[in-house]
Amino acid sequence: DVHLVESGGDLVQPGGSLRLSCAASGFTFSSYAMTWVRQAPGGGLEWVSTISNNGRNTHYADSVKGRFAISRDNSKNTVFLQMNSLRAEDTALYYCAKRHDSGWYYSEYWGQGTVVTVSS
Amino acid sequence: QSALTQPPSVSGSPGQSVTISCTGTSIDVGYYNRVSWYQQPPGTAPKLMIYEVTNRPSGVPDRFSGSKSGNTASLTISGLQAEDEADYYCSSYRSDDTVLFGGGTKLTVL
Numbered sequence: 450d451v452h453l454v455e456s457g458g459d460l461v462q463p464g465g466s467l468r469l470s471c472a473a474s475g476f477t478f479s480s481y482a483m484t485w486v487r488q489a490p491g492g493g494l495e496w497v498s499t500i501s502n503n504g505r506n507t508h509y510a511d512s513v514k515g516r517f518a519i520s521r522d523n524s525k526n527t528v529f530l531q532m533n534s535l536r537a538e539d540t541a542l543y544y545c546a547k548r549h550d551s552g553w554y555y556s557e558y559w560g561q562g563t564v565v566t567v568s569s
Numbered sequence: 570q571s572a573l574t575q576p577p578s579v580s581g582s583p584g585q586s587v588t589i590s591c592t593g594t595s596i597d598v599g600y601y602n603r604v605s606w607y608q609q610p611p612g613t614a615p616k617l618m619i620y621e622v623t624n625r626p627s628g629v630p631d632r633f634s635g636s637k638s639g640n641t642a643s644l645t646i647s648g649l650q651a652e653d654e655a656d657y658y659c660s661s662y663r664s665d666d667t668v669l670f671g672g673g674t675k676l677t678v679l
Contacts (some may be wrong), residue, residue, distance in 0.1 A: 495669035554662040555605050559614040
């Protein structure tokens with residue numbers, strides 16, 4: 450079974466940094482693009498970033514471009530999200546997701562998320 | 570990046586059908602057949618229900634169907650069941666290599 454476990458969420462001050470991790474199991478990790486999606490408290494889903502299977506291609510939402518960086522370590526079956534210059538509006542539950550075979554823009558399997566709170 | 574437009578809420582009685590619309594633009598929903606729908610019951614992670622406008626992943630009941638006309642995609646749930654009560658989100662690929670989500674629609678089964 451596919452299993453995704455996010456970690457690294459925390460309370461951080463505005464302007465601070467945080468690194469999220471997502472440990473994957475149950476599939477050939479190096480064959481699949483991976484995505485981060487976030488959900489603000491009481492809000493809807495917002496796509497954040499996607500990384501290709503080999504890490505060479507990355508995509509970002511305008512709201513995080515230049516502040517967030519996605520990366521992966523295929524030897525450890527883990528994808529990361531480095532978040533810098535954090536703002537109050539980055540407060541959310543951050544999900545990691547595995548792409549569907551039909552396209553990287555579809556998220557087939559999701560983790561349970563990790564909470565990021567940006568507040569002074 | 571503006572979100573795709575969905576109605577905030579829809580409702581229906583058990584056994585009835587409901588349709589949720591999702592309106593985008595000519596550079597996302599209207600141009601690409603890369604529309605998907607996700608179901609999110611309260612307190613749980615989203616679940617992929619429809620991809621490529623009309624396709625259902627394995628295990629999704631055929632009561633769920635998708636369609637598209639112009640810049641608007643739709644999700645129809647027929648034979649409503651109590652377990653269908655959830656938030657539903659549409660999503661589309663966009664020409665600038667990004668992904669948009671709709672604002673979400675809360676489905677209430679009366």
